[in-house]
Amino acid sequence: xxxxxxxxxxxxxxxxxxxxxxxxxxxxxxxxxxxxxxxxxxxxxxxxxxxxxxxxxxxxxxxxxxxxxxxxxxxxxxxxxxxxxxxxxxxxxxxxxxxxxxxxxxxxxxxxxxxxxxxxxxxxxxxxxxxxxxxxxxxxxxxxxxxxxxxxxxxxxxxxxxxxxxxxxxxxxxxxxxxxxxxxxxxxxxxxxxxxxxxxxxxxxxxxxxxxxxxxxxxxxxxxxxxxxxxxxxxxxxxxxxxxxxxxxxxxxxxxxxxxxxxxxxxxxxxxxxxxxxxxxxxxxxxxxxxxxxxxxxxxxxxxxxxxxxxxxxxxxxxxxxxxxxxxxxxxxxxxxxxxxxxxxxxxxxxxxxxxxxxxxxxxxxxxxxxxxxxxxx
Numbered sequence: 001x002x003x004x005x006x007x008x009x010x011x012x013x014x015x016x017x018x019x020x021x022x023x024x025x026x027x028x029x030x031x032x033x034x035x036x037x038x039x040x041x042x043x044x045x046x047x048x049x050x051x052x053x054x055x056x057x058x059x060x061x062x063x064x065x066x067x068x069x070x071x072x073x074x075x076x077x078x079x080x081x082x083x084x085x086x087x088x089x090x091x092x093x094x095x096x097x098x099x100x101x102x103x104x105x106x107x108x109x110x111x112x113x114x115x116x117x118x119x120x121x122x123x124x125x126x127x128x129x130x131x132x133x134x135x136x137x138x139x140x141x142x143x144x145x146x147x148x149x150x151x152x153x154x155x156x157x158x159x160x161x162x163x164x165x166x167x168x169x170x171x172x173x174x175x176x177x178x179x180x181x182x183x184x185x186x187x188x189x190x191x192x193x194x195x196x197x198x199x200x201x202x203x204x205x206x207x208x209x210x211x212x213x214x215x216x217x218x219x220x221x222x223x224x225x226x227x228x229x230x231x232x233x234x235x236x237x238x239x240x241x242x243x244x245x246x247x248x249x250x251x252x253x254x255x256x257x258x259x260x261x262x263x264x265x266x267x268x269x270x271x272x273x274x275x276x277x278x279x280x281x282x283x284x285x286x287x288x289x290x291x292x293x294x295x296x297x298x299x300x301x302x303x304x305x306x307x308x309x310x311x312x313x314x315x316x317x318x319x320x321x322x323x324x325x326x327x328x329x330x331x332x333x334x335x336x337x338x339x340x341x342x343x344x345x346x347x348x349x350x351x352x353x354x355x356x357x358x359x360x361x362x363x364x365x366x367x368x369x370x371x372x373x374x375x376x377x378x
Contacts, residue, residue, distance in 0.1 A: 003029070003079050003080060003081040003082075004026075004027075004028050004029070004080075004081060004082040004083070004084065004369060004372055005028070005029055005030075005031050005055075005074070005075075005080055005082070005083050005084065006019075006022060006028050006029070006030045006031070006084045006086070006110065006365075007031045007033070007071075007083060007084065007085045007086055007092060007096060008030065008031070008032060008033075008086035008088070008110070009032065009033060009034035009036070009038065009086065009088055009089060010032050010034045010035065010036035010038075010047060011030070011032060011036075011047050011048035012036075012045060012047060012048075013045055013046045013047070013048070013168075013256055014166075014167055014168060014256075014285055015048065016048040016049075017168060017358045018166065018358050018361055018362060019048060019051070019054075020051075021358055021359065021362045022362065022365055023051055023053050023054070025362070026362070026365060026366065026369050028084070028365065028369070029053055029054055029055060030051075030053075030054040030055070031054070031055040031057065031071070031074060032054065032055065032056050032057065032058070033057045033058060033067055033071060033089065033092060034058055034089075035058040035059070035061070045256060046256075055074060057070045057071060057074075068091060068092075068095065071092060071095065071096075072095060072099065075095070075096060075099040075100070075103075076099060076103070080103075080105065081105055081106075081372070081376060082100075082105050082106040082107070082108075082372040082375075082376070083096050083100050083105065083106070083107050083108070084108050084109070084110050084140060084365070084368055085097070085107065085108065085109050085110065086109075086110050086111075087109050087110065087111035087112075087113055090125060093109075093132065094128065094132075097132050097135075097136070105376075106137045106138075106371070106372040106375045106376070107136055107137055108136050108137050108138035108139055108140065108368055108371075108372075109132065109133075109136050109138075109139045109140070110139070110140040110141075110163070111139060111140075111141055111142070111146060111150075112141065112142035112143075112146055112165065112282030112283055112304060113146065113149070113282060114145045114146045114148070114149035114280065114282070114304065114307065115149070115275065115280035116129065117277060117278045117279070118277040118278075119277060119278055129153075130153050130154060133150055133153040133154055133155045134153070134154040134155060136155070136159075137159065137371065137372070137375065138159045138160070138161060138367075138368050138371050138372075139155060139159065139160045139161070140161050140162075140163045140364040140365055140367075140368050141160055141161070141162055141163065141364070142162075142163065142164070142165040142282060142283050142304060142308060143162060143164055143165060143283070143304060143305075143307070143308025143309055143310075144162065144307075144308055144309055145304055145307035145308040145309075146282075146304070146308070147160045147162060159371075161363075161364040161365075161367040161368055161371075162363075162364050163361045163362065163363065163364025163365055164308075164310075164356060164360055164361055164363075164364075165282075165283040165285065165288070165304070165305070165308070165361065166288060166356060166357060166358050166360065166361040167285045167288035167289045167292075168358075169288075169292055169353060169354065169356070169357055171256070171257060171260065172259065172260045172263065172288070172289045172290070172292035172293065173260070173292040173293070173354075174260050176260060176261050176264040176265075176293075177261075180258075180261050181261060181264065181265060184261060184262065184265060185265070188226055188249040188251070189249065190224060190226070190265060191222075191224065194222040194223065194224055194247075195219070195220065195222065195223045195224065195267065195268075195336040196223075196224050196226075196265065196266045196267050196268070197216075197223065197224065197225040197226075197266065197267075197268050197269075197270055197332065198225070198226050198228070198262060198263070198265075198266035198268070198269045198270070198290070198295070199212060199225065199226070199227045199228065199229070199269070199270050199271075199272075200228045200229060200254075200259065200262075200269070200286045200289075200290075201228075201229050201271075201286060202229050202230065202231040203227075203229050203230060203231030203232065203233040203234040203237060204231045204232065204233055205233065205274075205276060206273060206274055206275075206276045206278075206279040206280075206281070207233075207272065207273055207274075208272030208273050208274040208300060208302075208322065208323070209233050209236075209237055209272070210325075211272050211274070211300075211322075211323060211324070211325040211328055212225075212270055212272045212325075212328070213237060213240045213241070213244075213246070213248075214325035214329075215270075215272075215325040215326075215328040215329035215332065216241075216244075216246050216248065216329075217244050217246065218325070218326065218329035218333075219329055219332060219333060219336070220333075220336065221245075221247075222247065223247060223332075223336070224247045224248075224249070225246070225247065225248045225249070225270075226248075226249045226250075226251060226262070226266070227248060227249070227250050227251070228250075228251040228253070228254050228259075228262065229251075229252075229253070230252055230253060234250065237250070238250060259289060260289075260292070260293060263289060263290040263292070263293035263295050264293045266290075266295060267295070267296065267335070267336075267342060267346075268295065268296050268297075268298060268332060268335055268336075268342075269286065269287070269290040269295045269296070269297050269298075270297075270298050270299075270328070270332065271284050271286060271287060271297060271298070271299040271300070271303050271305075271306075272298075272299075272300055272322075272328060273299075273300055273302050273303050273322070274300065274302055274322045274323050275302045275322060280302055280304075281302055281303045281304050281305075282304045283303075283304035283305050283308065284299065284303045284304060284305045284306075285305075287299065287303070287305035287306075287310055287311060288305070288310065288353060288356065291310075291316070291349040291350060291352065291353035292350065292353055293350075294346040294347065294349060294350040295346070295349065296316075296317050296318075296335055296342055296345045296346050296349060297311050297316070297317035297318075297349065298317060298318045298320065298328065298331045298332055298335070299311050299317060299318075299319055299320075300319070300320055300321065300322040300323075300324075300328070301319055301320070301321055301322055302322040303319075306319045310352070310353075310356065312348075312352075314345075315345065315348050316345060316348045316349040316352050317345060317349060318331040318334070318335070
């Protein structure tokens with residue numbers, strides 16, 4: 001055991017296979033400090049099974065203070081020789097950095113952030129955040145967009161390792177069963193002869209739903225849109241669709257192991273996220289998921305998967321400016337009207353995502369481990 005820790009909040013379904021590689025191949029121990037009750041998390045999504053090699057600080061419903069104390073004890077333990085700190089939970093980040101420096105062990109961050117929120121808290125702590133960016137030993141990041149952001153904040157480029165953000169290709173590339181596809185068609189009145197769009201995500205402001213609905217109103221009347229998800233903006237979306245006589249259907253929740261069926265049915269997946277005071281889409285794993293079924297993605301330039309190179313404009317999908325429903329509609333209309341283009345982009349998307357897997361994501365961690373081992377030798 002190399003006794004290097006990866007510190008993060010909890011284990012969602014889309015990280016299980018990555019953590020398995022980190023445990024088995026790199027001998028990394030994962031420390032989880034949350035029970036998975038964050039407001040952005042859906043309890044219906046499975047979390048990973050507990051691995052004996054890992055550390056779970058919140059299993060018994062402990063208070064935040066107790067969890068922080070347990071965290072401090074783990075980091076001060078002589079068994080901990082290096083830290084890869086997930087960049088969530090300010091108290092854990094700052095404590096992790098301070099203790100690593102007190103002990104003289106390597107400290108790096110793992111982050112998908114490429115934007116600093118503009119809340120009073122984030123504004124006040126920005127100097128501390130920038131200090132960590134400049135003084136961390138390394139960073140493991142989701143993609144090139146995050147690397148460029150960290151360089152702009154003062155981190156040296158050669159200290160940044162890319163762990164391309166990944167979904168479970170094996171799950172989302174499954175061949176759909178015709179009976180299940182037929183049931184979905186019937187349930188939502190899907191007509192394969194008409195253009196078909198899909199949105200999967202939370203119904204919240206930062207997902208750019210207003211722009212998507214405005215774009216729908218500019219598209220041919222037979223354009224169909226299925227919107228899958230929950231959230232406070234849903235009622236407003238339903239009201240807009242009804243008032244404008246748009247062919248929009250709504251689904252509350254689809255289990256992750258059934259989403260591939262929906263992706264296989266739809267030509268185009270729209271990811272219209274926008275930047276807000278508190279959020280900028282770090283990645284958007286729906287992009288990875290749907291590309292496994294050859295969906296063509298239309299995403300805004302506020303989506304990490306677009307800025308980070310998975311969506312290539314005109315090659316695997318289209319990238320449009322955020323908050324521009326007209327440009328969004330134009331890109332969708334181009335795909336609707338040009339079947340040959342749509343099929344070419346679909347093939348390109350499916351080919352590209354095939355190698356965008358967990359082993360590739362683990363590469364950034366391999367580089368981080370090599371750096372930590374080298375530092376400990378000095």
